[in-house]
Amino acid sequence: MSFISIENLTTRYNTSKGLVHALEDVTFAIDKGESIGIAGESACGKSTLGLSIIQMISNGKIYSGKIQFDGQSLLDIPDDEFDKKIRWKEISMVFQGAMSSLDPVFSIQEQFDEVLKQHNFEGDSKQSIIQSLNSVNLDESVLKKFPHELSGGMKQRVIIAMALILKPKFVIADEPTTALDVLIQAQIVNLFKKLKKDGQSFMIISHDLAVLSEVAEKIGIMYGGRMVEFGDSEEIFLEPKHPYTKGLLESIPVLSKDTKPKFIPGIPPNLVNPSEGCKFYDRCPEAMEKCKKDPPKIKTKTGYVSCWLYE
Numbered sequence: 001m002s003f004i005s006i007e008n009l010t011t012r013y014n015t016s017k018g019l020v021h022a023l024e025d026v027t028f029a030i031d032k033g034e035s036i037g038i039a040g041e042s043a044c045g046k047s048t049l050g051l052s053i054i055q056m057i058s059n060g061k062i063y064s065g066k067i068q069f070d071g072q073s074l075l076d077i078p079d080d081e082f083d084k085k086i087r088w089k090e091i092s093m094v095f096q097g098a099m100s101s102l103d104p105v106f107s108i109q110e111q112f113d114e115v116l117k118q119h120n121f122e123g124d125s126k127q128s129i130i131q132s133l134n135s136v137n138l139d140e141s142v143l144k145k146f147p148h149e150l151s152g153g154m155k156q157r158v159i160i161a162m163a164l165i166l167k168p169k170f171v172i173a174d175e176p177t178t179a180l181d182v183l184i185q186a187q188i189v190n191l192f193k194k195l196k197k198d199g200q201s202f203m204i205i206s207h208d209l210a211v212l213s214e215v216a217e218k219i220g221i222m223y224g225g226r227m228v229e230f231g232d233s234e235e236i237f238l239e240p241k242h243p244y245t246k247g248l249l250e251s252i253p254v255l256s257k258d259t260k261p262k263f264i265p266g267i268p269p270n271l272v273n274p275s276e277g278c279k280f281y282d283r284c285p286e287a288m289e290k291c292k293k294d295p296p297k298i299k300t301k302t303g304y305v306s307c308w309l310y311e
């Protein structure tokens with residue numbers, strides 16, 4: 001049995017402009033000890049996927065689908081039980097934007113204490129906080145400090161330590177390296193590698209494929225609220241199939257080659273009451289008449305691709 005298996009997950013938001021189809025029919029599975037990287041451009045549904053798993057959707061709801069996690073069906077667990085037993089204890093989240101996730105008027109110690117209080121922690125809190133800080137290569141000296149006294153990389157480490165403090169089995173990290181300079185990005189990537197070696201499983205959400213290639217065994221490519229390609233990292237990077245995945249990979253500069261990075265012309269689709277058919281249709285260089293209908297998921301070596309080219 002898979003450690004996490006998501007089937008046909010569909011989440012929509014109610015807005016003044018209409019129903020936003022943020023996540024449609026998303027399916028994937030990973031095994032114990034594996035991590036998954038979720039890639040795609042802004043507003044493609046990456047964060048909504050993470051928020052749906054940890055069930056923190058506001059202004060919207062999960063319409064259909066299944067989320068199996070370590071033998072439990074998460075969508076069948078009542079809200080209050082989910083909060084007591086699953087959220088933060090079994091699945092936690094590193095929210096986007098470490099710079100704004102910490103409260104500037106409280107010390108780091110107070111912010112850790114708040115997390116433990118919210119989750120009725122009963123063990124040795126001081127010991128747990130220190131252990132958690134050590135796991136991200138920080139020591140207890142940061143506890144007396146306020147967020148403005150820490151560098152960007154230290155703040156991101158503190159946020160990751162908070163997500164790890166109750167020893168969850170699965171951590172969702174939303175854009176953990178965005179807005180950090182390249183040296184700090186490298187430190188955070190190395191930190192994820194170290195935590196993975198220690199047995200931690202992650203979902204890392206990023207628009208940066210290079211980061212995902214370093215830390216994830218599985219990759220899911222999202223476009224227009226759909227997972228358009230899923231599979232082993234090696235297959236996605238070496239044998240990409242979906243035209244959007246190919247476009248994403250071609251947009252990465254390769255220093256050892258003479259070729260210039262390409263860009264994908266056009267703009268992302270409007271997800272308010274979208275019409276039927278492949279959401280990449282308007283931007284796809286290989287679009288055909290039949291792409292005006294929703295493409296099926298076609299099995300690949302290690303996952304699937306959702307595109308009529310492979311029917």
Ligand code: SF4
Binds near residue numbers: 244286308309
């Ligand atoms: Fe392009 Fe058609 Fe495949 Fe969509 S289904 S990516 S439009 S070829």
